[in-house]
Amino acid sequence: MAPAVAVIGAQWGDEAKGKIVHFLAKDADLCVRFNGGPNAGHTVVDQYGEIRLHQVPVGALYPHCLGVLAQGMVLDLWALREELSALKAQRRPDPKILISERIHLILPFHKVREEREGAADRIGTTRRGIGPAYEDRASRRGLRFLDLTNEELLRERILADHKTWGGFDPEQVLAELLLFREEFEKSVGDAQGRIASALASGKKVVFEGAQGTLLDVDFGTYPYVTSSKTTVHGIPWGTGVWPEFSAVLGVAKAYTTRVGAGPLPTEDHTHFGEKLREAGREYGATTGRPRRCGWLDLVALRYAQKINGFTHLALTKLDVLSGFSELRVAVAYRLEERRTEQFPASSWELMRAEPVYESLPGWEKDIQGVRDFGKLPREARDYVRFVEEAVGVPVALIGTGPRTEDLIVREDLWS
Numbered sequence: 001m002a003p004a005v006a007v008i009g010a011q012w013g014d015e016a017k018g019k020i021v022h023f024l025a026k027d028a029d030l031c032v033r034f035n036g037g038p039n040a041g042h043t044v045v046d047q048y049g050e051i052r053l054h055q056v057p058v059g060a061l062y063p064h065c066l067g068v069l070a071q072g073m074v075l076d077l078w079a080l081r082e083e084l085s086a087l088k089a090q091r092r093p094d095p096k097i098l099i100s101e102r103i104h105l106i107l108p109f110h111k112v113r114e115e116r117e118g119a120a121d122r123i124g125t126t127r128r129g130i131g132p133a134y135e136d137r138a139s140r141r142g143l144r145f146l147d148l149t150n151e152e153l154l155r156e157r158i159l160a161d162h163k164t165w166g167g168f169d170p171e172q173v174l175a176e177l178l179l180f181r182e183e184f185e186k187s188v189g190d191a192q193g194r195i196a197s198a199l200a201s202g203k204k205v206v207f208e209g210a211q212g213t214l215l216d217v218d219f220g221t222y223p224y225v226t227s228s229k230t231t232v233h234g235i236p237w238g239t240g241v242w243p244e245f246s247a248v249l250g251v252a253k254a255y256t257t258r259v260g261a262g263p264l265p266t267e268d269h270t271h272f273g274e275k276l277r278e279a280g281r282e283y284g285a286t287t288g289r290p291r292r293c294g295w296l297d298l299v300a301l302r303y304a305q306k307i308n309g310f311t312h313l314a315l316t317k318l319d320v321l322s323g324f325s326e327l328r329v330a331v332a333y334r335l336e337e338r339r340t341e342q343f344p345a346s347s348w349e350l351m352r353a354e355p356v357y358e359s360l361p362g363w364e365k366d367i368q369g370v371r372d373f374g375k376l377p378r379e380a381r382d383y384v385r386f387v388e389e390a391v392g393v394p395v396a397l398i399g400t401g402p403r404t405e406d407l408i409v410r411e412d413l414w415s
């Protein structure tokens with residue numbers, strides 16, 4: 001088996017996984033998305049400019065790297081077409097993609113259902129139809145890409161959902177799906193077989209996780225979660241392969257953010273939280289919503305490490321902390337006068353948790369673009385080491401700016 005690297009969000013998503021995957025994929029043969037759909041927003045800043053990818057794997061920005069959309073995803077073909085057009089508008093090379101024939105499709109009535117069922121307002125979803133598409137998949141009434149070859153089945157299903165939900169033109173949807181079948185026909189195939197064959201033949205594969213561990217449908221802050229597996233366990237679930245990983249990389253910001261509803265124990269409602277938001281440009285890549293911001297939560301990060309078995313961490317956006325004279329880090333929670341270092345399974349309990357902070361000295365020097373660990377201020381180096389000691393795994397990569405090359409590399413994850 002060739003080495004494989006898993007890139008997993010260690011917080012509530014938006015950890016700058018896109019930047020990390022883009023860096024790793026320059027040496028990869030395949031880049032595989034295994035969960036989620038257009039609710040993901042992976043931002044890359046390179047020589048072509050800034051691009052926000054929602055379904056196309058980040059590695060596909062390299063001509064040598066095949067981007068695989070595996071069967072664990074749900075796919076919006078309309079959004080995929082727009083994404084590919086945006087890449088073309090930046091005069092980028094046409095990405096090489098392989099879409100699993102088994103991938104389930106997001107259809108217009110999924111978005112209608114999500115709005116009418118109130119999920120977007122109740123738990124803060126992205127209004128992209130993700131939940132209803134996964135719901136149909138689980139209840140065995142979903143449509144997969146391979147079903148586009150069965151026009152009778154398509155018509156029956158689309159008319160049935162139009163009768164139930166309305167809100168779209170069924171004949172137009174049917175016609176567009178048949179056009180998509182022709183448009184993407186050469187990009188569809190056996191993704192599981194391709195990934196397995198690549199690993200067996202010694203090719204390098206990076207697995208690109210979407211969202212974050214604390215949004216996992218089983219291990220996240222339920223019900224304020226997404227509808228898929230966002231942990232490392234989602235890789236065999238979403239691809240049908242069991243790689244031998246050279247690294248399981250947990251990606252975490254040097255602070256904490258969250259979009260939408262749900263508990264966020266270290267959220268800061270003062271000017272510090274606002275300063276983090278503005279300095280870090282903390283607005284959702286998919287929705288544009290302002291992210292809730294707060295201090296680094298080591299209780300949550302240790303929990304993510306326990307669930308995923310991270311071998312390494314990538315600590316991103318360290319540069320955003322420049323200019324803070326004091327940094328606070330949550331090392332425990334207080335629950336009804338009881339101190340705990342355990343992450344509660346109950347969201348309702350977590351909402352009542354009060355963080356127990358430890359203060360660390362900050363630094364004034366602007367560190368954006370620094371690529372040598374030794375050139376960081378001593379306080380910044382101490383902050384990284386504090387995280388390493390608290391979580392129990394080394395920080396292999398440190399993000400110091402928005403561009404892919406704004407990165408301190410402390411360890412080769414492919415070896």
